[in-house]
Amino acid sequence: MSSDEIVDPTVQNDASVRRVLLHLVLPFGSLLLVVGAIIAIGLHSYRSTRTGVVALTHELLGAVQQNISQEVSDYIMPAVAGNTIASGMIAHAPSQVADRVFYSYGAAMLQSVPQLQSFYLGDEDGHFRLITRGPNGKNEERTTFEVRDGKQVYHREFYTIDGVKTGEEYTDATGYDPRKRPWFTKTEGKTETQWTQPYLFPSARQFVMTSSLRFKGANGHTYVFATNISLNELSAFLDHLKVGKTGNAIILDSKGRVMAGRNIMQQAEAAGWDPNKMLLDPKTHPVFARGYDHYRVRGFGPRSFELNNKRYVTIASPLKSSAEGWILLLSAPENDFASFARQSSQQSLQFAGIIIVFSLVLAGFLVRQVRRSERTTRKLAQQGVQITHESAAVQQVASTPRLFDPTAEPLVLTEQLVHVTDAHRASIWRLLHNGAAMICEDSYDQKQDAHSGGFEMSRTELGAFFETIESGDILSVDNAATDERTTQFERLVMRELGTRMLSVYPIHGPKGIVGAVVLEDAHMAPHLLYFVDLMASIAGIRLAETADDAESGHSLPADEVSGAANSAVPLPAPHFDNMLVRAPQVSDVITSGIYPSVAVLVITFSDPVVDGDTETQNLLKLINVLATDVQRISKERGLFAVEVAGHRMICMAGCTAQEDPTAIIRIADAALTMRETFMAALAAANLEPVFAMGLDYGAAFGGAVGEDPKVFNLWGQTVSLAELMAQGASDGGTIQVTDRVYMALRDRYLFRSRGSFFAPHLGLGRAYVLAARR
Amino acid sequence: MDTRTVGPLLELNKAVPSFEESGLPPVPFSMKLMPGDCMVVEARSSSRATMFADLCSGLVPLDDGAVKFMGLDWAGLHDRELNALRGRIGRITRRPSWPEFLNTHLAITLQQLHHTSRPLDEVVAEAARLGELFGLPGLPVLRPSMLSDADLLRAACVRAFLGRPRLLLLEDPLEASPVELQNPFLSAITDARDRGAGVIWIVRNHAIWQGYRQGITSTWRLADDGLVEVRTA
Numbered sequence A: 001m002s003s004d005e006i007v008d009p010t011v012q013n014d015a016s017v018r019r020v021l022l023h024l025v026l027p028f029g030s031l032l033l034v035v036g037a038i039i040a041i042g043l044h045s046y047r048s049t050r051t052g053v054v055a056l057t058h059e060l061l062g063a064v065q066q067n068i069s070q071e072v073s074d075y076i077m078p079a080v081a082g083n084t085i086a087s088g089m090i091a092h093a094p095s096q097v098a099d100r101v102f103y104s105y106g107a108a109m110l111q112s113v114p115q116l117q118s119f120y121l122g123d124e125d126g127h128f129r130l131i132t133r134g135p136n137g138k139n140e141e142r143t144t145f146e147v148r149d150g151k152q153v154y155h156r157e158f159y160t161i162d163g164v165k166t167g168e169e170y171t172d173a174t175g176y177d178p179r180k181r182p183w184f185t186k187t188e189g190k191t192e193t194q195w196t197q198p199y200l201f202p203s204a205r206q207f208v209m210t211s212s213l214r215f216k217g218a219n220g221h222t223y224v225f226a227t228n229i230s231l232n233e234l235s236a237f238l239d240h241l242k243v244g245k246t247g248n249a250i251i252l253d254s255k256g257r258v259m260a261g262r263n264i265m266q267q268a269e270a271a272g273w274d275p276n277k278m279l280l281d282p283k284t285h286p287v288f289a290r291g292y293d294h295y296r297v298r299g300f301g302p303r304s305f306e307l308n309n310k311r312y313v314t315i316a317s318p319l320k321s322s323a324e325g326w327i328l329l330l331s332a333p334e335n336d337f338a339s340f341a342r343q344s345s346q347q348s349l350q351f352a353g354i355i356i357v358f359s360l361v362l363a364g365f366l367v368r369q370v371r372r373s374e375r376t377t378r379k380l381a382q383q384g385v386q387i388t389h390e391s392a393a394v395q396q397v398a399s400t401p402r403l404f405d406p407t408a409e410p411l412v413l414t415e416q417l418v419h420v421t422d423a424h425r426a427s428i429w430r431l432l433h434n435g436a437a438m439i440c441e442d443s444y445d446q447k448q449d450a451h452s453g454g455f456e457m458s459r460t461e462l463g464a465f466f467e468t469i470e471s472g473d474i475l476s477v478d479n480a481a482t483d484e485r486t487t488q489f490e491r492l493v494m495r496e497l498g499t500r501m502l503s504v505y506p507i508h509g510p511k512g513i514v515g516a517v518v519l520e521d522a523h524m525a526p527h528l529l530y531f532v533d534l535m536a537s538i539a540g541i542r543l544a545e546t547a548d549d550a551e552s553g554h555s556l557p558a559d560e561v562s563g564a565a566n567s568a569v570p571l572p573a574p575h576f577d578n579m580l581v582r583a584p585q586v587s588d589v590i591t592s593g594i595y596p597s598v599a600v601l602v603i604t605f606s607d608p609v610v611d612g613d614t615e616t617q618n619l620l621k622l623i624n625v626l627a628t629d630v631q632r633i634s635k636e637r638g639l640f641a642v643e644v645a646g647h648r649m650i651c652m653a654g655c656t657a658q659e660d661p662t663a664i665i666r667i668a669d670a671a672l673t674m675r676e677t678f679m680a681a682l683a684a685a686n687l688e689p690v691f692a693m694g695l696d697y698g699a700a701f702g703g704a705v706g707e708d709p710k711v712f713n714l715w716g717q718t719v720s721l722a723e724l725m726a727q728g729a730s731d732g733g734t735i736q737v738t739d740r741v742y743m744a745l746r747d748r749y750l751f752r753s754r755g756s757f758f759a760p761h762l763g764l765g766r767a768y769v770l771a772a773r774r
Numbered sequence B: 001m002d003t004r005t006v007g008p009l010l011e012l013n014k015a016v017p018s019f020e021e022s023g024l025p026p027v028p029f030s031m032k033l034m035p036g037d038c039m040v041v042e043a044r045s046s047s048r049a050t051m052f053a054d055l056c057s058g059l060v061p062l063d064d065g066a067v068k069f070m071g072l073d074w075a076g077l078h079d080r081e082l083n084a085l086r087g088r089i090g091r092i093t094r095r096p097s098w099p100e101f102l103n104t105h106l107a108i109t110l111q112q113l114h115h116t117s118r119p120l121d122e123v124v125a126e127a128a129r130l131g132e133l134f135g136l137p138g139l140p141v142l143r144p145s146m147l148s149d150a151d152l153l154r155a156a157c158v159r160a161f162l163g164r165p166r167l168l169l170l171e172d173p174l175e176a177s178p179v180e181l182q183n184p185f186l187s188a189i190t191d192a193r194d195r196g197a198g199v200i201w202i203v204r205n206h207a208i209w210q211g212y213r214q215g216i217t218s219t220w221r222l223a224d225d226g227l228v229e230v231r232t233a
Helices: A013-092 A095-112 A232-240 A264-270 A286-298 A334-398 A411-421 A463-471 A487-494 A529-552 A584-588 A613-637 A662-684 A717-727 A739-745 B046-056 B079-086 B104-115 B120-133 B149-161 B179-194 B210-215
Strands: A116-123 A128-133 A140-148 A151-159 A165-172 A199-201 A206-216 A222-230 A248-252 A258-261 A301-307 A310-318 A327-333 A425-432 A437-445 A450-452 A456-458 A475-477 A502-509 A512-520 A579-582 A593-605 A641-645 A648-653 A691-705 A711-715 A735-738 A749-759 A763-773 B010-017 B029-033 B038-043 B062-069 B089-092 B167-171 B198-203 B218-223 B226-230
Touching (some): A013 A206, A013 A222, A013 A248, A013 A327, A095 A116, A095 A140, A116 A206, A206 A232, A206 A264, A232 A264, A258 A264, A286 A301, A286 A327, A310 A334, A334 A411, A411 A437, A411 A512, A411 A529, A425 A463, A425 A529, A437 A512, A463 A487, A512 A529, A579 A584, A579 A711, A593 A662, A593 A717, A613 A641, A613 A648, A613 A662, A641 A711, A648 A717, A662 A691, A662 A739, A691 A739, A717 A735, A735 A739, A739 A749, A739 A763, B010 B046, B029 B226, B046 B062, B046 B167, B046 B198, B046 B218, B089 B149, B104 B149, B120 B149, B149 B167, B167 B179, B179 B198, B179 B210
Parallel strands (some): A691 A735, B038 B198, B089 B167
Antiparallel strands (some): A140 A151, A425 A437, A437 A450, A437 A456, A475 A502, A579 A641, A593 A691, A749 A763, B010 B029, B010 B062, B218 B226
């Protein structure tokens, strides 16, 4: 690739796309797939676990619910079953012992069943018997409703648990009629056990409800047997009941009133001991309230819902064998059951994280490895290309004719050195005079595509540099200006080109070091030792040959040098110079100066092809005729001077210190006349118009230069532009002028525009073709 | 002088151009151009000559075969590389190829400015030098449509030889050109060949290249039956 090219077409871009795919997309894509798979599996596992957990929770809650139902049933059963048993016993007992049966049964039950509080027995005639626990909870108290001295009284008798009477008392019971009590009235016309509404005893802090059963005795009377059962014990049971870790249970009746549950007494107190006000409060029991709402809307069964960012499970179920419409409501946070699932998910996530980290590390290793191997492959390919490049260069050097001939220029060596090492400049230096001096055999500048050589350096100027070369070691310096061995060389040789890096390869000859190959800004040189050595060796053979030639003394003797032998013979002074025409004013010019308005006409002739002496003679005659014509016309138009230089003529006018406005007119006239004369003369000689004229007008330097003879010379931008106009004339036989000439002459002459042109150092300008006079 | 490429510079290997796309005969074209070679191709039809140059530049789709430039198959490259590779070709074509939205100096230097990192000054200096060589008083700065045909041809020569083209596809600039152009043109061809460039000079007139007969490596004729080598005495 040329170092200037921006895109190297030999490097395919798709390779880099493939590389990116291979290096990054594939590993990371695979990694993402792995991560995705892990996440999907984790999610699936979590979901299935959660579903299982929910099902398990429901089953657990169901089991708990059954257990509680059983407990509640067991709790209430003595009341319900006791009613049936007691009523059966009383109904079948003779009426004389009915009281004793009642009291015996009551005493036995009160002793063995703690939740039972008391028993009632009433009949249609208003008789009433009660057995209850004593105030201390241990003894018993039997109460009958009697009429004593015409007054309705309660006759209370106190017994120990052994049946020993310890005392009695009468208390007023005016107005009391057991037949009007709810427990009695509710059984009217019914044969099953009936429940009253629960009622509270603030003094005893008891929450009691009554079950009653109507039956007929053997004597034909109708009796109602009632059992008071305390719900406090049920609440205490529910209080201690654990549902999951933190869940609990509550019993509600069909109207949502709390029958039993945690802290029932506090609720009762808050409700003013009014059972009807003991409704579920969403503030104190938010979960139960929500669960109850679910039940009301969706009926019995397990329900899940979220409350305050926490999931709960509730289950509502009817309580059989209990009072009508009682509902058991259980609630528990889902976490209580699902916590192990969460732990399992967390563990899965941790495992997944570890796998991902490992995968990342492995992917990183893979990327690194692939990139390294890719880099190595690329380097190998580059080396292959470089070797091909070097081989081609070596072939080119080898195919150069007269490679080892010291008289032929070794241009190919420096050129190939520059191209292969990508150097700015390569030069071959030869040591002279036993190392006292060094001469540049050839130097090739890549940017300028130009060879140069012949300059000489002496040891006095570059002592350190000479010593470095003579040491025979390769020298490579990144900044030649700062290394003391190369500072002088940099100042003298490199600074002109602005190069920084310097590589010096000593050239070994048969008798030691004979010179050096010097590379400037050769970025590839450190990698190309073999090639540079090869070139240095070839240069070494050439330099050795050159040295041999110099020593064998093949140089020409002084008397054979052309012109040297005749220098002693005096000849008459030449009576011609390069001035074809000289106005008298030329003699007045002694010094150099600036002329403000010089008109310069440059006439260029292209080299004609001549074949044979006759043609040459004819051509010389024609040239002479043309020169004579120029002289004549110049004198007629009063031109200042006409200078001949090879195939060019430079006609000038207006070389005066004061501005001469007629100069340009005179020279334009002369140009037109000369063109016509030349055309005619060339046509007569059957030749094409092989000339072109360029004309410019402006300031120029001029003056006499040299000593004996002094020669008048004119130079400056005006002369350069006139030459450029002649050189770049559109056709043969045309007069091309600058816009300055056009501006000066447009009123007098006819012009044809050629366009605008840019020339480095001269700038932008228009070119015109001078056609004719107006 | 640049290091020569190993192998042929341009190789047409049984390349069958698409007739629908090019109008060239759909027959296999085979030839090799080595670095430094100058090949003359005689083509009577200027449109066919242009299409042949397009074929060499990888602009004509092929039905079969391959065209390789500097060892790279045009068909196997992507746009970025294709364009970069075409940056190594200098071309003079009969097809209108001057953009009207650019002035001539930019149109001339555009290729180098686009494809290389050469400084502007260097490119302009080289273009001006070539301009002088081909008979222009500098680098023309007007729009191409405002230049005369002869000057536009000179500008085309400058554009083709600017930079260091590895391949020159020249569609007969000497036909109907000023006679002064011949020497600079032949001189520029010789210089380019010395630097290892290959030249395909497509001519219509047999007489045009006779002055450079000694420098011609091979002569071919583009006819209905494809590219045929002409044996010259």
